[in-house]
Structure formats: C-alpha cells, structure tokens
Amino acid sequence: MARAKPTPPKPRPRARPTLPASPASARRARAAASPPAPGPSTDLAEAPPPSSSSSVRAGAAPAFVGRARELAELREQLAVAAGVLVHGPIGVGKSRLLGELARGSRCRWRGSGAPPATPPAR
Amino acid sequence: MARVGCTAGDTAGAVIARAERALSALPGGLRRELAERAQLLIIDDAHHLDDGEQARLWEELVPGPTALGRAILAGRERPAVGRGAGVAELGVGALDPAAAAALWRALGGDPAAAETVHARSGGSPWGVRRAFASARMGGDAWDPSTLPADAAAVALALAVTGAPHGAVVLAALAQIDDASPALAELSARHLVDVDDDGRACLAAPAVSLVLAATGPVDRAAVGRRAAALLAGDAAADPRWALARAELAALDPIDRLRAAVRLSLACGDEDRARALVIATAPRMLRRGARGELEALVAGSPTACTRRSSACASSWRATPAASPRPPSWWRRRPSWSSRGWPPR
Numbered sequence: 001m002a003r004a005k006p007t008p009p010k011p012r013p014r015a016r017p018t019l020p021a022s023p024a025s026a027r028r029a030r031a032a033a034s035p036p037a038p039g040p041s042t043d044l045a046e047a048p049p050p051s052s053s054s055s056v057r058a059g060a061a062p063a064f065v066g067r068a069r070e071l072a073e074l075r076e077q078l079a080v081a082a083g084v085l086v087h088g089p090i091g092v093g094k095s096r097l098l099g100e101l102a103r104g105s106r107c108r109w110r111g112s113g114a115p116p117a118t119p120p121a122r
Numbered sequence: 123m124a125r126v127g128c129t130a131g132d133t134a135g136a137v138i139a140r141a142e143r144a145l146s147a148l149p150g151g152l153r154r155e156l157a158e159r160a161q162l163l164i165i166d167d168a169h170h171l172d173d174g175e176q177a178r179l180w181e182e183l184v185p186g187p188t189a190l191g192r193a194i195l196a197g198r199e200r201p202a203v204g205r206g207a208g209v210a211e212l213g214v215g216a217l218d219p220a221a222a223a224a225l226w227r228a229l230g231g232d233p234a235a236a237e238t239v240h241a242r243s244g245g246s247p248w249g250v251r252r253a254f255a256s257a258r259m260g261g262d263a264w265d266p267s268t269l270p271a272d273a274a275a276v277a278l279a280l281a282v283t284g285a286p287h288g289a290v291v292l293a294a295l296a297q298i299d300d301a302s303p304a305l306a307e308l309s310a311r312h313l314v315d316v317d318d319d320g321r322a323c324l325a326a327p328a329v330s331l332v333l334a335a336t337g338p339v340d341r342a343a344v345g346r347r348a349a350a351l352l353a354g355d356a357a358a359d360p361r362w363a364l365a366r367a368e369l370a371a372l373d374p375i376d377r378l379r380a381a382v383r384l385s386l387a388c389g390d391e392d393r394a395r396a397l398v399i400a401t402a403p404r405m406l407r408r409g410a411r412g413e414l415e416a417l418v419a420g421s422p423t424a425c426t427r428r429s430s431a432c433a434s435s436w437r438a439t440p441a442a443s444p445r446p447p448s449w450w451r452r453r454p455s456w457s458s459r460g461w462p463p464r
Binding site for chain 1: 162164167196203217229246315326
C-alpha cells in the first residue's frame, strides 16, 4: 500500500482577474482583484490592507484626483499665453494631467475661435 | 487638438512633421496653423530632444503673442527655451498630503494609512499606486521577479516597445496564447493602465525596472519580433496576422519609425536601412520628411540628451556622436537632402 505523500500547506490562492481585453472588462477585473496574499513584510506591510470596496476600475487609470489646482492653472495659462512649458520629474503625472486637459479641450475647442478665457469648471 | 509624443533620437524637424500630420496641416505649415487657427497642440516627453532642438521646436510652436493656437511643451526637465511674452510655465511637483490622501482613498486604501503612504511615496502618484498594489498584493508588487512568466513577458514587450498595445499584439510579442490574464495581473498590480482604445501602457517608472530585470538577449528578441510585426513582414502565423491587423490601424509613419528604431536598438542596421529605403517615398508623400531625416541622420542609439533621458531607451551603449550612423555612412552617395537616391 502506497504511503500518501504529505501535502505541503497550500498558499492562499489569489484569485486572478480575467480578460481585460476591453476597458470595461478590465475595469471589472481590477475591481474584483483579491485581497492581499500573505507575503514577506514590506515597507508598507503595517499599512492596513485596502478595503474591499475599491473604487478602482480595473485596467483603466484611477480617477484623476489631486491635480485640480494644476489643471485649473494650466487652463488659465492657456487662456492668456500662446505657449506653456510643463515640467516635472518622471512619474509625477504630467502626461495624465495633459491627458485630462486634452479630454476637456476636445469638446471645448471644437470649431473655430480662440480658447475660452474662463474655462467652465469641471 | 493634437497630442504628439517625442521619442529618443527625435529632432525638432521630426516632431514638427508629426505635429503637422496630427493637425492635418500642410507640410511646413505648422507655424501658420497655430497662428491662424484655434488649435491646441501638446508636445509631450520633450526631454528626449536636446537643448538646441527644443529651442528650434519652440520657435515653430509659438509664432507670436497674437497666435490663436496654443502649444504646450512638456518634459521631465524644464525645456530649454527662453522666457518671453506669451509664455507661461507650470512645474508639476509631488502631491501634497491632502492630494495624496485623496488619491489613496480613491484607490480604495484605508484612510488611516494615507499619511504613511504619502511619506513613503514622496507624493508621487505612481508611488501611491505602487504602495496600494503592494498593500493589496503582498510584497513589492512592482518587483519584476515576482511576476508570473506570462505577465513578465507582457511587461517586457511593453517596456521594449515603449508604446501602448492591445492584448493581441502583446500576445504575439510575448509569444503566449492569451495576454489577457497577464494584463489582468499587471493591472491588478497597477503596473499598467488601459487607455480608451483598450491598449495597455506600462507605468513610466516601471519601464526601467522591467528592462533592468531582463537580459540583453531577451530584450533584443522581443525587439526583433516587434520590429517585424510593426514592419508588417512577420511570419504568416495566424496569431501574428491578428496582431498585424491590430497594428494596421496605427499611423504607418509611426509604425515605420518604431520598426526602424527597434531594429537599430537590436543591432539590425541592415534591416533598419532596408526599411527606410523601402518606405521613404511613402513617408515623403505623407509629409513626413522631418521624421525621415531624423531616422537617417540621427544617431542609431537614439540618445541625444543626457543619460537620464534614456530611461525609455533600452539600448545598452548609447553613443553621443552626431555623425550619421555607420549603417548610413556605408552609402556615402546618399543623403537626406537628396532623398530619394537616384
């Protein structure tokens, strides 16, 4: 009779989100991401795990927060200046800021005429 | 409105040509377009241009204080252009504690940890997201060595190409059956975002992490696959056919430029030269003379600025020589001025 092999303790499975082939499904996948698996301690290990009611949409970038002042300033500058120089270190969110500006400008600047002096609040 | 990115090795002429195409302006007509029409033109990643090219580009972007158009030049360092009338400046710095806490809460993080996260991330938005991913996934979620094999391969494909791609293209580049689970893994770790077109883009600070964790042979293998795919001459594999179809929607000039740069980075200089020769007439017809000249006259290593600007360039040994590349010098009778060769 064969002896049964001792089974090693199974690591806690981490459910994988699936198929973010489209932005919508990707958002759902990230929203369904699992709670943290046990792992080695890290710098942030003592930080409480995020709540399960994450508002993050899978795949898509999280909501644009924390840059309202910069976005407003950029819009004000564009109302009076022909050119604006934007600079900042890598990862600080320049491209995201410009993306948000472009997203708003696409509608606002359709057609002819100068950009509005007082952009509508977002 | 048009948004144009700069890449390593670009010149002002190349970016101007790209902007003209993006705005549907006539070749050589960018200055007039911005002077007479209320257009918004955003030039991103200007740190890839050297100081002289930035100044030359800026002259075209800002025709004068009475221009109807608006231009934004963005880069990691302040673009090397003079201050003057009609020029504004915006420095984007770290998030303040309140903004970082707002982002942390928006991600779903525990508000009680927001202060700690801000202190440890330095207020960088990507730092906050990395912290969130680590808290959720355990360990350092951004450590490439902890990625599953498929996710690591997809991340490498994104890092090497330096461009957003869809799941089909990434599966072809990573040589896996389905890139969607890998993308889901990377997405859950906040290593990629998916844009409105469903294309995944690797977090800018993660590019160097992924490249550093990969050997040059593996990087070159992915680069060659990407170059072949972009050039449209990949093997007739059904998976590649789907990827080719997805890439066919991209601007052909952008595809060619990427294919040439990837070939050069892999050391395939003959291949790069053949690509340029084969497609130069089409590029010229489409008003991409500036981009063609940049490809011909630029350094093959595509690093014209300080080494910090080469974070997205994975060539191992950047050279600073302004001379035409060796693959071009082999044919001294050709020049960018006299293109196409007779």
